[in-house]
Amino acid sequence: MTALAAQLPDRPYLFNLCENRYLFCICLLAAAARGQICLLPPAGQMAVILEILQDYPGAYIAREHAPQQTGLDWFEVIAPNSEITASPPHFDWRCTAVIAFTSGSTGKPKPCPHSLNTFKTSAEMAVSSLGLAEQQVLMLSTTPPQHMYGLETSVFWPLFSQLVLHDGRPFFAEDIRQTIKSAQWPTLLASTPTHLRSLIKAEASWDNLTGIISATDTLSEKLAGETAAILGQSPREIYGSTETLSFASRETLRENLWRPYSGCCLTQDKKGQTCLESAHLPHAVPLQDSVQIEADGRFAVLGRDQDMVKIGGKRASLTELNRRLKDIDGVEDGFCFIQENGRLAAVVVSKLNSQAIKLSLQPYLDEVFLPRKIHFVTEIPRNQTGKLAKIELEKLLTGLIARN
Template sequence: MREPLHSPQPNEAPFALYRGRLVTRGNLWSDVRELARRLPERPSMFNLCENRYLFCVSLLAAAWRGQACLLPPSSQAAVLREIADDYPGAYVAAEREAQAAGLPWFEVAATQSGAAAPEPDYDWRHPAVIAFTSGSGGRPKPCVHSLGTFRTSALMALSSLGLGQQPRLLLSTTPPQHMYGLETSVFWPLFSRLVLHDGKPFFPEDIRRIAANAPWPALLASTPTHLRALVKAPGSWDEIAGVISATDALPEQLAGQIKTALGRSPHEIYGSTETLSFANREPLRDSLWRPYAGARLIPDAAGQTRLESPHLPDPVWLQDDLRIEPDGRFNLLGRQQDMVKIGGKRASLAELNRRLKDIDGVEDGFCYLQETETGEGRLAAVVVGTADKQSVRQGLRPYVDEVFLPRRVHFAESLPRNAVGKLTKAELERFLANLA
């Protein structure tokens, strides 16, 4: 079934700021049609565009041509080659030629004509996006989503967060190739009055400058890792109208620092590459997550939980352990594979990491299970910051059992986090090997 996306805004409404120029929705559709006309006749593209607006145009142009947009967990040549083996005929779409392991390259450049056009007709059920898991659990796994899935998910999220009718500049520090960045900075603007910003600002002063010069107040979508740097930066953040966080738990202490520094109580959204986002919370008001209206969490006798939601064609089994309250809200206990067992007792590494990063003097860090010479598991920690071993153990002691206090604490200048603040399995293994 082919039909327009039914964007709620007219063609004259603002859609994006692209290289400082205002792009209307009519301009967007003109750029999409022009790019779609020039795309090679191939089944799928690796969308490696760094400019967020060009990424959006490429994705929509490919979808109109019936091509799948492949979103790898990284742009490393070996990763692209591994995925390309399963998708014959795939090509790379980007502003500049990439080291893409011999894959054909198509140069993406938006027109500057300022022409306007109506929305194209789309097949909502076509597999428009194939995103791949980050590799934190091993080989990247494909997750297929249609434009219909993204549209319904976006409308659910915008309604739950009260953002659908607010004119705000959506300022994201997360690349659009990541599901969190894709949802919030590309699809949310498509179905609301939010305006896409084409960049990926990194330094606090870049964010402040963009927000200060924007025609609208800014909604900042970022990660806990990035927000830690922002709260330390001096100066005012008057132009920030709201803060969204995802990819990792937002500790209550950091949430309080964000409210103090930016003047806004942050909101978190929760989801995965497999599910898209489906729940939110405001951690300074409620520690429990609330599913979007229409989303249902159903536990089974074995303790696993499946998600049923209007945006998903089929139920999805979650990889996280949840404790679901009678009213449907839930507590996130951690990923099933991150549960550690020592001396007959169990704990979640995600919860231990959250407690670790709440300790004064700890800027970043993580806990991990270290095998001793006798084959027993003992907890160890890596810390970035000024805290010493004693303060780390004392900071954890009120919250965890004695067996989960780290026996060894390593100190590092930084952690090998990726663009969205995650520690992938491969990078973590290399980091710990070098540490040893």
């Protein structure tokens, strides 16, 4: 790592786009040793990188192979010679080492700077609170390390515990199953609800799987139950954001409330604004979600203000409507949105017809929240973490409206 740090270009910023998780990890640490800041874009598309580059001039790309876009400074990251011994690198633990960007699901991606100390303290709190501190298991993630969820669980948790870093990112269900089956250690899978929906379709045994963690979207009780029945492990959700990192968890099939990690505390002012105070953060961070805090510190997530829709004097959460929609047997994916006329509509990937979908929603939703129009598509353009960026959402809806 010391040798890699010496080889890096003399620049203040780099886009760490390594796909191999081990190379990503040593590149991040080598950059930190040089006082360089890793920029982690919310998506790997070159247009997104070029947009961020405008605010961070002089940044270069670090990865295993050359980018398709020519004219960008690029550094090839190669695994160091393990036989060469070098003095351990020196880190300034409290300086910004990483700037991660929000997913863009609610607008332009926002930069969120974090230090190595923040990641270290957060990782130690997380693995301790989740009972993983003394476990030597393989940490397998379906989320790229450039995303905060993947960065925490598959890079920093192994760095500061006995968890074992897995350098790949198998994507298809059978590849994931075979990776777990052939692993040298029992395997803990960190995934997303979108990915779990594909995994439960695999008609095979999930040997060597010791646990499942889910994040990036709400895991419904139905999907959690199917996951437990088919994969043999009851999933545990973790809750957090790019701004805060993860700070709470719950076992979906056993509890509705979120339990903060030890050392984390939520506070609420008179206006209802909730802030997270924690040992891993240099100052209190306001949450984007509205929450209800119980006397024992556990909390319920009520949703975001912009997530609430009001029709006919009644209110509902789009997140809850989406959950009900995706829980329908025969609906592979979908989401709800408000049309220009103020009525609710939906986009689905399904072989069911509109009537069947509405009948399936009817027992759970008020009449005013049943979608008046249902658009059928072959695929919803979600990113690698299962989220739908605002720009992709707008493009999709524009195309559907033009078609109709």
